[in-house]
Amino acid sequence: MEKFIQYLEDAQKKIKAIDHMLYVTYPLVRDNRLLLKVLNESKIAIANCINAILQYEYLYKKIKLYKDTKSNLQTFINKCSPRCNITKEEIKLILDLFELIEKHKTSPFEFSKGDRIFILSETMKQESVSLEKTKQFLILSKDILKKTQNYLKSSF
Numbered sequence: 001m002e003k004f005i006q007y008l009e010d011a012q013k014k015i016k017a018i019d020h021m022l023y024v025t026y027p028l029v030r031d032n033r034l035l036l037k038v039l040n041e042s043k044i045a046i047a048n049c050i051n052a053i054l055q056y057e058y059l060y061k062k063i064k065l066y067k068d069t070k071s072n073l074q075t076f077i078n079k080c081s082p083r084c085n086i087t088k089e090e091i092k093l094i095l096d097l098f099e100l101i102e103k104h105k106t107s108p109f110e111f112s113k114g115d116r117i118f119i120l121s122e123t124m125k126q127e128s129v130s131l132e133k134t135k136q137f138l139i140l141s142k143d144i145l146k147k148t149q150n151y152l153k154s155s156f
Contacts, residue, residue, distance in 0.1 A: 004059065007052035008148065014045035015141050022138055026131070032112040035134045036104060042134075042141045043101045046094055049141075049148040053080050056152060084151040086144065093140050103127055 018041045026034050054076055057063040063075055077091055100119075104110070109120045117129045 002055070002059065004052040004055035004152070007048045007055060008152065011045045011048035011052065011141075011145055011148070014041050014048065015138075015145055018042055018045065018138060018141070022134060032115065032117045032129075035117055035129050035131065036110075038134050039097065039129065039137060040101055040104070042137045043097050045141045046097065046144050049144045050076050050094075052148055053084060053151065084147050086147055090140060090143065093137070094144070097137050097140070100127060100129070 018038045021034060021041075022038050026038075050073070054063065054065060054072055057080055058065045063079055066072055066075070081091055103121060104119050106121075107119045108122060111118055111120075115131055119127045119129065121127070
């Protein structure tokens, strides 16, 4: 099986799981840490979509891949995203999500207050995660998956 197909299937499974977590599990348990899990899984799903597109483009010699993930992300943003009809706003949201997850991973301290989770940086600058923000990133994940599927289907 081609690598890009595997990435696409993995993204579909992740999005189905995070949709269930957010709309079924979260209302029952009301644990805000679940929001961080949904964000992390959304990032993985979007990364799988990006990797599927990059692998497909590389397979058909449209782009060159690098060992550095940042270079590959720039290749995706500059060359692949226009072909897949991924807008600048969606790219900005993707980068925001990746940055938020990176802040979460490097954060020395996080706390929950009300229906939000606050992530503090080394300099005590705070970033908040709410249910609405999490839903926005889930919708973004679904949109990117649809555009990836449409692009790959139209190319066959």
